[in-house]
Amino acid sequence: MDHPRRRLPGELAFVLILLLFALTALWQAWRISGMSGWSTPGALPTLAALVMLLSGIKIAINTLRMPPPEVEPGRSLARDFLHQITPASIVLFTVLIVAYMFALEPLGFVASSFLFLVLAMFALGERRILRTLGISAVSLACIYIVFQTAFSVVLPEGILKGLLP
């Protein structure tokens, strides 16, 4: 690369995780057939894991050569990581997705999606509550109708069982 960019906060740790993963994958792939032949079920997984390991080492070397991340005085690298890579909005959004996942079956598609949409839009900074409620309701109605008619997808009914067409 002509102009190496600065290393991002957490990038080195991420490469190390990838390397560890590649090593584990190599070990696990090796366990499938070992060195019993060139056309065994374990041959390609072992090769793929080897490619991962080698390219991972190359990436690690490249990453080490990058200028280190700029850390403002008085701020730590960990804080910069939180700020740049996992800002609050993204963490919050991911937590909402997890909650939505678990609510999908017990609450049903319509109720859980409505809650998710309203909360997520609010979390992302859309503060006009009526607008949020309106958009969520209208778009959900559209999705629901399209799903039931065009795609004939069976959605979990949950607490609204029997109330919807």
Add this chain to the structure above:
Amino acid sequence: MTEALSYFFMSWTDPYLLFLTAAGTFAGIYIGAIPGLSVTMAVSILISFTFKWHVNEALALIAGIYLGGVYGGSRSAILLNIPGAPAAIATALDGYPLAKRGEAGTAIGLTTVVSVFGGFIGIAALAVGAPVLSNLALLFAPRDYLMLAIWGLLLVGSLSGESLAKGLFAGALGVLIGMIGLDPMTAEGRFTYGIVELTGGIPYVAAMIGFFGVSEVLVQLHSLAITPVRQDVTKIIPSWALLKKYLPLSLRCSTIGVFIGALPGAGGDIAALMAYDHAKRTTKNPSRPFGEGAYEGIVAPETANNAAVPGEYIPMLTLGIPGDAVTAVIIGALYIHGLKPGPMLMIETPHLFWFCVGNLFLANCFLLPMGLSGIRIFAKIVETPKAILMPLILVLSAVGTYAIENNPTHIYWMLGFGVVGYFLKMYGYQVGPVILGIILGPLIDVSYRRAMISASDDPLQFLGEFFTSPVSIVLVAALAITVLSQTALWGRITGTGKRAGGYAES
């Protein structure tokens, strides 16, 4: 011949297919234009919804979205200076300066016409080239498929990412994910650890939606606050004189587009950048200097990226090898519908091929009127705040993933892959090679082992066989050139390709 024609016109005469193609093209233009929505994302989500449909219906909708989406990216590139899709990155370089000069209407009109023109050239190449290639493909030995698949992975990994090493890592990761489950040749479990759910392999639609949908949504949350600046749009339909002037350039760039599109792994974004580079080098007297609103600078990439779409279909339909990320997803769809993309596809189901050709032709016809109208409403829709758009995409992703098998665990997979994809994207890895690897992994595995078995498990003989047939020698040469181009040579071409890496999507 008459049979082929009747298949060709299938989507023209069936009102429902006609409607689906039109709806797809229309939706595609907006999906391509709205920054944050991508064709790959839309097609991955759609596959989960349309798996109960007849395969023709699903393909009609997808072809429309694909063609419309690749075109649609140019609109936001011109009007807002935000390429709606990676294939429109080159268009923004001259498109936005044109809009600032008050020529947005002419620019949109011109790009629409040349996009359609490029599309037709691409379709003609598909109709002529695919049957030839398909006949040739019958001569392919397993080792040739192995090389083609690896070549595709190398191309997508090297041209669009930050570095070849990162592309290789992503591709190998995909191949490894594709290996999970029962081995197709010996029915032995690989990476299954006695877990019943894993024996069927990773649900790859969940993986696609996770990598292309969820991770993209998370990345987009970084740029919630960017508000686009709107431009005035006047006269849209371009004059004949203007069109005639750029027809030769458009023709040359269509050729580039088809060729790059037909290469396994390299897609419309790379075609557009290469065409832009070509225009820059070969145009002696551009209408204005490049970068300041040269018409050549919008004609070249827009013709090339639309010509690349039918180009992508060539390896997909004849070899079962995806031309880019979208066709990788479409191949996934074909498998779900019980079809096996590859050289036998055109022999066993010739109607499917001619249907695809006719359908792309139809979608391309729709593109012209749809592209030349509705600009005003368009500006409103494109300005939908991401705070509203992103949660909606997530609901669609989650429900789409759930709908395939009514299985909530698929949503966990989706989210898991989404989070992994997010970190990969943040640190400059492409997720395209991962998906390509998942789709190509089983093909690579089976081809490699068949080739190895036919070389009686002897690695030296295995390597020697790569030089025994003309097809293999050509492929070895192509692979060697691709690897060589990553060293100091060919810096120019890779230099243009690398610029594509600035955008998070492949």
